[in-house]
Amino acid sequence: MNMDSSKNALGNTVLVSILFACCVLCLCIWSASLSNPLLFSFQRSNHCPSHSQTDMKTLKFPTDELELALVKASTPNKTVIITVVNQAYVEQSVDAETTMLDLFLDSFWLGEDTRPLLDHLLVVAVDQIAYEMCFFKGLNCYKLETEGVDFGGEKIYMSQDFINMMWRRTLFLLDVLKRGYNFIFTDTDVMWLRNPLSRLSIYNESVDLEISTDRFNGDPESEKNPINTGFYYIRSNNKTVSLFDAWYGRKDNSTGKKEQDVFFDLMDEGMFGQLGLQARFLDTVYFSGFCEDSKDIKAVITVHANCCRSINAKIKDLTAVLRDWKKFKATSAEAAAAHSTVTVPFSWTGHFGCLDSWENNV
Numbered sequence: 001m002n003m004d005s006s007k008n009a010l011g012n013t014v015l016v017s018i019l020f021a022c023c024v025l026c027l028c029i030w031s032a033s034l035s036n037p038l039l040f041s042f043q044r045s046n047h048c049p050s051h052s053q054t055d056m057k058t059l060k061f062p063t064d065e066l067e068l069a070l071v072k073a074s075t076p077n078k079t080v081i082i083t084v085v086n087q088a089y090v091e092q093s094v095d096a097e098t099t100m101l102d103l104f105l106d107s108f109w110l111g112e113d114t115r116p117l118l119d120h121l122l123v124v125a126v127d128q129i130a131y132e133m134c135f136f137k138g139l140n141c142y143k144l145e146t147e148g149v150d151f152g153g154e155k156i157y158m159s160q161d162f163i164n165m166m167w168r169r170t171l172f173l174l175d176v177l178k179r180g181y182n183f184i185f186t187d188t189d190v191m192w193l194r195n196p197l198s199r200l201s202i203y204n205e206s207v208d209l210e211i212s213t214d215r216f217n218g219d220p221e222s223e224k225n226p227i228n229t230g231f232y233y234i235r236s237n238n239k240t241v242s243l244f245d246a247w248y249g250r251k252d253n254s255t256g257k258k259e260q261d262v263f264f265d266l267m268d269e270g271m272f273g274q275l276g277l278q279a280r281f282l283d284t285v286y287f288s289g290f291c292e293d294s295k296d297i298k299a300v301i302t303v304h305a306n307c308c309r310s311i312n313a314k315i316k317d318l319t320a321v322l323r324d325w326k327k328f329k330a331t332s333a334e335a336a337a338a339h340s341t342v343t344v345p346f347s348w349t350g351h352f353g354c355l356d357s358w359e360n361n362v
Contacts, residue, residue, distance in 0.1 A: 069142040070181055073122040078236070079182040079202060081121045084144070084169050088311055089188050090125075090133040096315045100188050101133070103318050107191035110325060114192050124172065126165065144172055166259040167251045174244040177236045187230035189305040189314045191321055196301045199286055200233045209234050209243075209279040214291040214306055216284040223267050225281040228289065229260045230304050232282075239277045246271060290317065290351045297328050297346045308354035309361070316353030324349055 073080045089100040101123075108114045108121075122140045125131035134141035146168055176183055184200070186192070201207035211232035213225045234240050247263055254262045272279055288294035289304035303321050305314040324346075331344045 066142055066175070067179065069122055069140060070176065070179065073120050073140040074181065075120055077182070077202070078180060079120070079184070080176070081117060081184045081186060082124060082173070082176070083121065083186050083188045084124045084126060084172075085130045085134070085188055086126045086165070087129040090130045093312060096312050097319060098315060100311060100315060100318075101137075103191070103315060103322065104188045105137070106322060107193060110322060110329075111191075111193045111195070113195040117192070117195065124169075126168070144168070163258050167248070170244065170248050170251075170259050174241070174248055177234065177241050177244055180236050182233070182235045184233045185229070185231065186302075187304065189308075189318060190231050191303045191318060191325075192301075193303065193325055194301045196287070199282075199301060201280065202233070205235065206278055207235070207280055208237065208240055208277045210282055211279065212282045212287045212289070212302075212304065213284060214289065216281065216292065220280045220283065222281065223272065223279070227260065227264055227267070227281065228291075228304065228306055229263055230289075230306060231287060231302060239275045242275055243271065243277060290354055293348050305351075305354065308351070309357035313353035313357035317349075317351045320349040320351075 070080055083104070085101055092099045105118075108118050118139070122142060123134045124142050124144050125134050126144050126146065128143070131141060131143040173183070173185060182202075184196070200210055209232065212228045212230060214228050215226055217225050219225070243266070247259070247266060250262050250266075251259075257265075267279075271277075284292045285294050285296050285299055286301045287304075288300055288302065289306040291307040294300035294303070303318075305318050308314050308317065328344075328346055335342065335344060
């Protein structure tokens with residue numbers, strides 16, 4: 001064998017070895033990434049020679065922790081259920097039998113067709129204790145950082161800390177809208193007794209906002225309804241982003257007002273019409289609260305501890321709500337088993353804890 005032949009053979013061997021090594025590398029990356037398609041796409045573009053770097057421009061990856069949390073909790077049409085908690089909502093006080101977060105989760109367990117919705121619930125914690133408790137319970141969690149502010153303790157209704165926390169919540173929800181996510185916002189003191197999706201316009205793109213009311217005036221299109229921002233569905237689009245921008249923009253010129261009051265002011269001034277925003281106001285027969293109880297236990301979807309001052313009072317009265325709900329379900333099951341057509345009378349337990357919270361400032 002001459003020298004040139006030896007060099008060619010050696011060169012071919014080296015070339016084959018390099019090609020083999022490259023194939024093994026790509027194969028290993030592919031194999032290790034089967035359970036992570038995002039990781040696979042990223043690594044394939046960077047390491048496999050058959051794909052160019054320009055492919056990355058067409059891919060959208062989560063860029064921060066909030067985006068990762070939203071992606072995880074989102075439905076296929078980019079809808080998320082969001083609630084906000086602090087330490088006072090996740091830790092049991094000496095005087096309470098349970099916590100607000102536990103009651104909230106219990107309602108999903110006891111409700112009709114509500115358990116699967118927990119997969120799409122994002123719990124936003126405004127302090128470290130609340131975040132750790134959320135993580136401990138195996139929920140979808142996100143920690144909302146607010147530098148130099150302590151949102152951990154109980155924020156009594158209409159105190160300055162309460163108002164500040166509500167505005168911080170509004171800014172966060174504006175961020176979610178800007179990222180293209182629709183959401184159902186729910187206060188943690190809302191009991192989910194039935195799945196609300198059939199009553200909300202999730203798939204009707206002509207409706208931009210559906211919001212609960214303290215007392216429903218009978219007209220779902222009337223902007224004179226006294227709104228409650230503790231439960232609403234909102235679609236992400238230019239109109240709703242503009243609404244939230246205008247809403248948050250009034251924060252520093254609304255001394256003594258909570259964000260809900262400012263939202264009502266915007267509505268009363270005709271902001272919805274100016275933006276071409278279509279809103280519906282939710283009937284308390286379905287989306288009820290302590291201000292106005294639902295009159296139909298067979299129709300009620302949510303119960304909100306509105307018109308109440310303190311956490312302990314809410315826990316007391318919401319515990320009674322779940323007890324009433326369990327009694328109704330048990331009685332209904334017994335009637336069905338007996339093939340009975342007799343209507344069983346039902347009435348909600350009085351909201352005595354909340355009434356006392358106003359009379360005695362507790």
